[in-house]
Amino acid sequence: MTPTPSDKHWSRELEVARAAAEEAAGILLARDGADEIREKEGRADLVTRVDEASERAIAARIRATFPDDAIVAEEFSGEARSAGRRWVVDPIDGTMNFVHGHPFACISIAFVDDDNPAVGVVQAPFLGEVYHAVRGSGAYLNGEPIRVSSVEHWSHSLLATGFPFKGTKGDPETYFRLVAQTVSETHGVRRAGAAALDLAYVAAGRLDGYFEIGLSPWDVAAGILLVQEAGGIATGWPGDHQPPIDTGRILATNGRIHDRLSRTVVGYIPPL
Numbered sequence: 001m002t003p004t005p006s007d008k009h010w011s012r013e014l015e016v017a018r019a020a021a022e023e024a025a026g027i028l029l030a031r032d033g034a035d036e037i038r039e040k041e042g043r044a045d046l047v048t049r050v051d052e053a054s055e056r057a058i059a060a061r062i063r064a065t066f067p068d069d070a071i072v073a074e075e076f077s078g079e080a081r082s083a084g085r086r087w088v089v090d091p092i093d094g095t096m097n098f099v100h101g102h103p104f105a106c107i108s109i110a111f112v113d114d115d116n117p118a119v120g121v122v123q124a125p126f127l128g129e130v131y132h133a134v135r136g137s138g139a140y141l142n143g144e145p146i147r148v149s150s151v152e153h154w155s156h157s158l159l160a161t162g163f164p165f166k167g168t169k170g171d172p173e174t175y176f177r178l179v180a181q182t183v184s185e186t187h188g189v190r191r192a193g194a195a196a197l198d199l200a201y202v203a204a205g206r207l208d209g210y211f212e213i214g215l216s217p218w219d220v221a222a223g224i225l226l227v228q229e230a231g232g233i234a235t236g237w238p239g240d241h242q243p244p245i246d247t248g249r250i251l252a253t254n255g256r257i258h259d260r261l262s263r264t265v266v267g268y269i270p271p272l
């Protein structure tokens with residue numbers, strides 16, 4: 001099914017993404033198979049039968065409407081396509097939290113047209129929150145518009161990050177020195193364990209900035225659009241030549257502290 005130019009506002013893609021996220025949310029809430037856990041590449045890189053059931057449900061909904069689109073997803077990614085119409089899906093972002101019953105876990109679904117996300121949905125079933133955005137049409141939480149914070153001063157900012165623990169995030173000692181500096185200079189740093197929700201919290205003005213490395217496209221694709229449509233800035237690592245969706249290295253802020261955060265992080269972890 002080839003979309004017509006009138007579909008450029010991506011209303012059908014948003015409808016499919018929201019219905020898929022809602023179906024997946026029911027699967028997460030049921031927790032059927034949550035105790036059937038496998039390790040993937042590393043000690044703490046987990047997958048459960050719920051991740052797999054969530055991804056199958058999401059993929060089925062996408063393919064029913066857009067059979068020719070590519071799907072890039074965490075568990076059965078299959079297609080490593082990095083151009084054209086594609087869906088970038090994390091069936092459970094925050095899997096470690098989900099396994100332990102910590103509520104900071106979500107489904108993240110992005111529709112990417114050309115090189116940038118055009119539709120993004122992040123649904124947090126245990127928090128009762130659904131974030132969505134369409135390129136050029138704003139960002140929303142449970143249907144209400146959201147905007148990034150107005151915090152101007154670095155020393156008054158609340159940040160978030162993710163610590164290295166999967167062996168895919170560089171040198172832990174250097175990273176912890178970076179975190180130590182940001183903790184000493186700001187209102188603090190949160191490490192909640194789900195990149196998509198950290199990005200959604202920046203978009204909602206609950207965090208003023210978020211930074212992390214070693215992520216996957218499905219961790220950030222939807223959240224990048226939420227931040228941008230909420231008036232914030234989401235970029236790759238300072239000096240990187242590839243976008244964050246490709247590098248897995250991201251800085252997202254309210255815009256006002258972006259330069260200070262960029263200068264701080266690149267002092268510890270250089271460009272690729």
Ligand code: LIP
Pocket residue numbers: 074090092093094095096161162163165166193194195196212215219
């Ligand atoms: C998680 C990210 C989180 C990061 C974790 C993990 P997953 O994704 O959302 O920000 O700190 O290491 O990568 O594996 O739960 O989909």
